[in-house]
Amino acid sequence: MSRNINFKHRVAVVGAGMTLFRRRLLETPQELAWLAAKQALEEAGLALKDIDCVVIGSAPDAFDGVHMKGEYLADGAGGWHKPVVRVYVGGATGVFTPIAGWWHVASGLCRKALVVAEEKMSHAAKPHPQYVFRYIWDPIVEKPLNPNLIWIFAMEMHRYMYKCGVKKEDIALVSVKNKRNACGHPSAQLCDPNITVDDVLKSEVLVWPVQRLDVSPVSDGAAALVLADEAEARRITDTPVWIKGIGFTLDTTHWTNRDLAYPEYVRRAAEMAYRMAGIDNPRKQIDVAEPYDPFDYKELHHMEGLGLAKKCEAPILTREGVTQRDGDLPINPSGGLLGVGNPIAAAGLMKVAEIFWQLRGEAGARQVKKPVYTGLAQAWGDLMQAGTVIVLGI
Amino acid sequence: MNRVKYFQEVMEIEAYVYTAGPIGTRWLQELKNGRLTAAYCAKCGKLFLPPKMFEPETFEEAVELRPIDDVGVVETYAVIHRGFDGEELKEPVAVAFIRFPGVEGGLVHYVKAKELRVGMRVRARWRPVEQRVGSITDIECFEPV
Amino acid sequence: MTKPVNPRGTPIKEAEAVGIEFPVVGKARYNYTTGEALGVFLAGLKQGRILGTVCKRCGRVFVPPRMYCSYCFRPVDGWVEARDEGVVVTAVASYIEATRARAEKARVVGVIKLEVPGYKFDDHFFPGIMHYICVDDEAVKSMGIFGMRVRARWRPVEQRVGSITDIECFEPAGP
Numbered sequence: 019m020s021r022n023i024n025f026k027h028r029v030a031v032v033g034a035g036m037t038l039f040r041r042r043l044l045e046t047p048q049e050l051a052w053l054a055a056k057q058a059l060e061e062a063g064l065a066l067k068d069i070d071c072v073v074i075g076s077a078p079d080a081f082d083g084v085h086m087k088g089e090y091l092a093d094g095a096g097g098w099h100k101p102v103v104r105v106y107v108g109g110a111t112g113v114f115t116p117i118a119g120w121w122h123v124a125s126g127l128c129r130k131a132l133v134v135a136e137e138k139m140s141h142a143a144k145p146h147p148q149y150v151f152r153y154i155w156d157p158i159v160e161k162p163l164n165p166n167l168i169w170i171f172a173m174e175m176h177r178y179m180y181k182c183g184v185k186k187e188d189i190a191l192v193s194v195k196n197k198r199n200a201c202g203h204p205s206a207q208l209c210d211p212n213i214t215v216d217d218v219l220k221s222e223v224l225v226w227p228v229q230r231l232d233v234s235p236v237s238d239g240a241a242a243l244v245l246a247d248e249a250e251a252r253r254i255t256d257t258p259v260w261i262k263g264i265g266f267t268l269d270t271t272h273w274t275n276r277d278l279a280y281p282e283y284v285r286r287a288a289e290m291a292y293r294m295a296g297i298d299n300p301r302k303q304i305d306v307a308e309p310y311d312p313f314d315y316k317e318l319h320h321m322e323g324l325g326l327a328k329k330c331e332a333p334i335l336t337r338e339g340v341t342q343r344d345g346d347l348p349i350n351p352s353g354g355l356l357g358v359g360n361p362i363a364a365a366g367l368m369k370v371a372e373i374f375w376q377l378r379g380e381a382g383a384r385q386v387k388k389p390v391y392t393g394l395a396q397a398w399g400d401l402m403q404a405g406t407v408i409v410l411g412i
Numbered sequence: 413m414n415r416v417k418y419f420q421e422v423m424e425i426e427a428y429v430y431t432a433g434p435i436g437t438r439w440l441q442e443l444k445n446g447r448l449t450a451a452y453c454a455k456c457g458k459l460f461l462p463p464k465m466f467e468p469e470t471f472e473e474a475v476e477l478r479p480i481d482d483v484g485v486v487e488t489y490a491v492i493h494r495g496f497d498g499e500e501l502k503e504p505v506a507v508a509f510i511r512f513p514g515v516e517g518g519l520v521h522y523v524k525a526k527e528l529r530v531g532m533r534v535r536a537r538w539r540p541v542e543q544r545v546g547s548i549t550d551i552e553c554f555e556p557v
Numbered sequence: 558m559t560k561p562v563n564p565r566g567t568p569i570k571e572a573e574a575v576g577i578e579f580p581v582v583g584k585a586r587y588n589y590t591t592g593e594a595l596g597v598f599l600a601g602l603k604q605g606r607i608l609g610t611v612c613k614r615c616g617r618v619f620v621p622p623r624m625y626c627s628y629c630f631r632p633v634d635g636w637v638e639a640r641d642e643g644v645v646v647t648a649v650a651s652y653i654e655a656t657r658a659r660a661e662k663a664r665v666v667g668v669i670k671l672e673v674p675g676y677k678f679d680d681h682f683f684p685g686i687m688h689y690i691c692v693d694d695e696a697v698k699s700m701g702i703f704g705m706r707v708r709a710r711w712r713p714v715e716q717r718v719g720s721i722t723d724i725e726c727f728e729p730a731g732p
């Protein structure tokens with residue numbers, strides 16, 4: 019149980035839902051939000067009238083091509099005539115959304131909250147959704163160089179490879195593991211049961227050292243959770259999953275002034291969440307984790323930031339099979355962003371849903387082999403800046 | 413006085429491609445056929461516009477479209493005198509929020525009328541069949557009944 | 558049973574997307590101002606100098622410069638000039654354009670940690686900028702580029718406009 023933190027109510031996850039993740043879906047963003055929200059409510063056995071407030075997460079408006087996306091999504095997310103808020107911290111949004119949901123319920127403001135994340139990247143069709151990311155760069159000192167977003171991640175990956183002596187073959191193992199894991203996920207966009215390291219290394223070179231199969235895809239999709247305070251949660255289900263700790267941090271946007279080999283923003287967010295959850299040895303106390311993996315190296319990088327591996331140790335654990343579903347520390351059993359897909363905010367929330375299902379033993383084909391009691395989901399965003407961490411437990 | 417330096421930049425996204433969703437796509441197809449329809453919620457019996465695959469109050473799925481009369485009532489309107497760049501328009505343009513009897517919500521559309529007033533009954537003026545593309549603009553405007 | 562059970566959504570192919578294409582006819586035009594610190598920085602580039610600001614309380618040097626120290630949360634104490642020389646901290650070779658189209662030829666880009674006479678910096682906080690590096694992409698693939706000493710190749714004075722592109726690229730400075 020938590021320590022050092024005084025809050026009014028314990029908060030549980032009592033239901034989760036999501037859509038298919040695909041390159042293009044016919045449904046409108048509002049309708050995607052509704053499909054996920056409806057499934058989460060049904061899983062919890064609740065109706066919309068039971069919900070007190072709604073928290074929406076969505077990344078840049080420029081993807082869906084709809085401004086004030088929070089307001090736009092509100093009725094699909096169940097926010098009709100209810101208190102609604104939309105949160106946004108770039109790619110870290112998906113895990114930040116249930117964090118914001120947590121403080122709505124922990125504070126006593128709401129007893130039951132619906133948490134919904136949605137992204138429809140296919141709308142930003144021409145020239146390419148990647149182009150939208152152009153507007154995250156500094157307009158004065160960076161944009162005149164005509165950057166592609168992948169540049170910075172390639173720079174971070176390469177620095178990590180250099181500092182830790184990691185080979186591309188070792189990093190590709192993450193992509194292989196996650197795309198194979200995704201075959202057990204009914205929503206998955208990129209399941210590939212036969213993919214090999216060689217396939218990754220032979221895929222199109224985008225920005226060396228990043229190749230196409232090192233990167234998660236462009237996706238449409240939505241995910242949702244229902245949160246409840248302790249009294250409500252016990253009425254709703256015999257198997258609530260508790261939110262034991264939350265953490266979030268921002269680093270500076272001046273990314274050219276700091277070392278990229280280690281994600282400080284994740285370490286700080288994790289420390290905040292661990293302090294609240296009473297975790298002092300994450301490698302021993304976390305049974306299953308869903309670190310953010312929009313790129314394969316990011317899973318390794320984030321495992322180290324989360325303290326699930328020592329600095330430069332994550333590639334070794336991966337090579338030894340520790341992070342496989344039947345391993346000692348299963349990492350991204352869902353298939354992650356590399357396998358399930360990456361509708362940005364929805365992908366982060368999918369990770370929290372995965373931990374919820376894993377801890378309830380409901381992941382079926384994806385259920386990890388070892389018994390699991392405590393799990394973690396993490397996301398990251400902006401110019402390698404934002405870290406968001408949530409610890410769940412039963 | 414200092415000269416201010418500006419960095420000019422044009423947001424060069426070429427185009428967005430939006431989809432209308434399962435029911436919205438059919439709704440547009442009906443417009444192409446010259447028929448105005450509304451989404452129908454089987455749970456609460458409500459007809460609503462614009463159509464979407466869920467009724468936001470009951471949160472139930474809506475799969476059916478039902479034809480409605482293309483005659484509505486002006487709920488409110490505005491008259492536009494200037495264009496996007498602030499330039500004076502040759503002829504002012506009126507847009508109205510139009511409700512349809514028995515239907516929740518409504519449509520925003522152009523209205524062409526000599527004297528526009530709230531409560532006025534207006535009817536859709538459809539484009540010729542060969543010009544219709546499956547868009548809200550297949551209705552050219554609304555005009556007084 | 559595997560959760561999620563029957564996740565919904567209607568996948569479509571691009572070709573069959575009954576899309577409503579909305580061409581951006583009137584493009585959004587932005588006018589960015591440089592602000593105070595970057596204004597001075599760009600004026601310096603026009604003269605062939607790389608300027609930074611310094612916080613005397615913590616000793617940090619900021620390149621690109623800002624008006625405040627975000628660590629001490631106080632105004633910076635003044636300006637320093639960095640050398641137009643430094644070492645490559647990380648670098649990549651880009652084969653695609655910002656639009657995701659294939660590039661005609663590879664472009665090497667990286668982060669250069671700059672030297673400032675009288676100051677020493679560790680790996681955790683340093684004056685550094687992103688720029689093109691005029692080397693072959695093989696230097697990136699072999700990782701030989703890490704730690705390479707590079708120097709700014711300036712555009713001729715008459716071509717400079719007060720932009721980061723007044724530096725054409727950084728090129729190997731030799732031993």
Ligand SMILES: [Zn+2]
Binds near residue numbers: 626627
């Ligand atoms: Zn300072």
